Amino acid sequence: MQRRTGPLAQLRRGHEELVLGLLRRNEPMSRGELMRHSGLSRTTLYDIVGALQASGAIVTVAQDSGQRGRGRPAETLTLNPDAGHAIGIDFARRATHVVVVNVAHEVVGQATEPHNADVAWDERVELAERLVSDLAEGTLRLGALSAVGVGVVGPVGDLGERTRLEEVPRLLRKRFGVPVLLDNNTRLAALAESIWGAAAGEQNVLYLRLSHGVGGGLVVGGALHRGAHGLSGEFGHITVEPLGAQCGCGGTGCLETVASVRAVLDAYHEAGGRATDISGLVNSGDTAAQDVLRSAGTQVGNVLAALCNAVGPGVIVIGGELAEAGQDLFDPMKQALDANIMPISRNKVSLRRATLGDVGGALGGIALVLHESPLLSNYPAEPDAEEAT
Secondary structure: OOOOOOHHHHHHHHHHHHHHHHHHHHOOEOHHHHHHHHOOOHHHHHHHHHHHHHHOOEEEEEOOHHHOOOOOOOEEEEEOOOOOEEEEEEEOOOEEEEEEEEOOOOEEEEEEEEOOOOOOHHHHHHHHHHHHHHHOOOOOOOOOOOOEEEEEOOOOOOOOOHHHHHHHHHHHHHHHOOOEEEEEHHHHHHHHHHHOOOOOOOOOEEEEEEOOOEEEEEEEOOEEEOOOOOOOOOHHHOEOOOOOOEOOOOOEOEOHHHHOHHHHHHHHHHOOOOOOOHHHHHHHOOHHHHHHHHHHHHHHHHHHHHHHHHHOOOEEEEEOHHHHHOHHHHHHHHHHHHHHOOHHHOOOOEEEEOOOHHHHHHHHHHHHHHOOOHHHOOOOOOOHHHHHO
């Protein structure tokens, strides 16, 4: 099903989302209550309700006899949890993460499957479809929600890599038959952490994910910041060592070359360590592990201080596999942050660890589909990548 994008179709979709949102927060509700709370005219409200009932998104229930008087039983409306699903997918470098929620925003399930970084896109999409199908137990229905929210690595916008930005939506639309809303996966993780995670309710948030890549997102004044060209949050490409290693972005000495999972493990191996992953490195307890984590944490803290001085967040959230290193990473990070941030701000910034884990980006994709958070007030309902295909 291809969504129409004309002005009247968008207005109607907005009315549908308004009614669904009211029912999520206040169900069950009568038509009269929906009309009062929505501000829609009687004719418009009844038309929208009828369409949502026909699609199965909402159902009628009789009001409890103890709550009504004489006469004809009052009919109320409620969401039908079995009517449809929203899908969030995060195509990370070395894993695919999916989350499925129903129309009532209840999580049906979440799943992750690792893979090599060079897996082709058609194989990744096939993997995502299988994971989603397994979670929905073969009964997947997109219903009134009718979109898939997707996070991908790297820039998303008019400066993004066109092959990826065109191929991924095309493959997913072929699989699921609905529009695809695409954005950078770390920016979506920032969105999720600011709605449901470590920074829930905060108005100014800096999110940094230290994984196989390094990136993040900004919430400024209660809105997720996308940037003029979809490039906001590329913190991993801030230069920390001008004469350092070559970065995949084409620069030299980027934060990603010293604070990504691969960079930390490489530095550890050069120092004689033998662990093959971050968990093993942390559990080794040897001096080499402590030294490389201290160095990485210090570099991250320096960058965080500069970013704080520039944008003034109230909360910093750190996620990704490298965050599993715990205090061996966070203590030097906090020390460098305190040493370089403006003294007046030192006690006004809270440093927190992300709480949503690997599926943060996929949950952000769900938020993008539902488009109900105030954090998305300045975001386009239909991203550029969808329109370009």
